[in-house]
Amino acid sequence: MSERSSSASTYLLVPILLIAVLLGTAAIRNPSLVSLSGFGSAIIVAAPLILATYSLMALAVSGRGTVDLAVGPLLAFINVSVVKLTMLGVISGPFGTFFVALGLGVLYQLLFALIVIWVRVQPIIVALSGFLALSGINLVILQRPGGTAPEFMASWGLGQTIFSPVLLILVIATAGWLLFTLSPFYANLRMVGYDERAAWTSGVRINIGRVGAHVIAGLFVGLGALCYTALISSGDPTQGTTMTLTAVTALVLGGVSLSGGRGGVIGALFGALNLYLIGFVLATFNFGAIQAFVTQMSYGAILVLSLLLTLLVPIVGRYISFISPWGAFVVLGTGVVAIMLQVATSATYLSEAPAPRDAAGLATRYLLDAPPAGPDLALALSPIQMTAFLAAGAFATFVVAARMMKAEAGSRRMGVFLYLLVGILILSLFAAIFLEGAPNILNGVRQ
Structure with a gap:
């Protein structure tokens, strides 16, 4: 069991490495990302894709190649239904809006499950039929993008701060699934997806497990539709093909x-964040009239490469099994946070003139002699001294990371030490955002 868990965790190395590269590139290419409004906007824009990927993930785990290709049109169907009912005055408050959105998602997924399980139609046929049917129904409900979202959602899509109802929805959805993984129902669901015949012989009620997976998928897509409605503050019946392709790519x-x-x-979260960051980074380059085509081409290429990497990971995993994905996440995350801190504080430090230094002899410059005291001199290190300190710190960090990777390589979940490091990274990230939002704080403190 430990070998299987370690092998399964190896698949996270690719999205972790990619998200570190993309996030660092995005921070360098567009420093406005490292700010309260930058991260707030990123959360608002990425939330629908993340929740749509969660929906596909819940179905994929249950097996039989169940990938709901209608997730994009279904999200748009819930979006235009909520907007239309709001315009008609049927719903207005949060309770009615959430009830309609979650109810429509669950009802569709229950219909999907009944056709697949009891009528025994192949899931891909049902998914394509739903894709075409919902695409047409959306245009019947709302002929063109427009309408008005519920009034209480007016401030959800502003993206002026990180803490918003959309972030709360994401946290609740993620924490809910993590708690669900602790239940016996989830263990049975994974068994069904891994080997349906073995699950049946073990007494697992296969049909109940699949129906439960569809219900969870319906809840996720309903929440995603609400986040999308808050993002555009209107209805869009054309949102279908793009969301489906992007969510499937993020899933793989x-x-x-x-x-x-x-x-x-x-894994679904990392995949969705990678797809968002790819679009964000590509947007920083000027491709002119073919910008949208380049983005779609990138998504398609990444989907093909992801499938190829899926075939190569079991082979490569034999040689890198000692590397813990969570250890790699901490090490790479430290580097990304360092880049963000540099981006957030560069304007403050680069705007200051370097303090003048008196000429010093060879011993004072290269040895650990006490530097001359001065009102504006807090720490004076020579180049060799700075290099030595940085090398010692890098070596210590590498040793700790290597020991941590070895200890966590066969672990299915993160240990306490890793949780502490992740917490430190998050606090450092907030520090970077704070420094970017208030660049004059350091100057005020020094004065």
């Missing part, structure tokens, strides 16, 4: 097996 990139039995909310 996150290491979720389309054949079932392997996958989780962390």
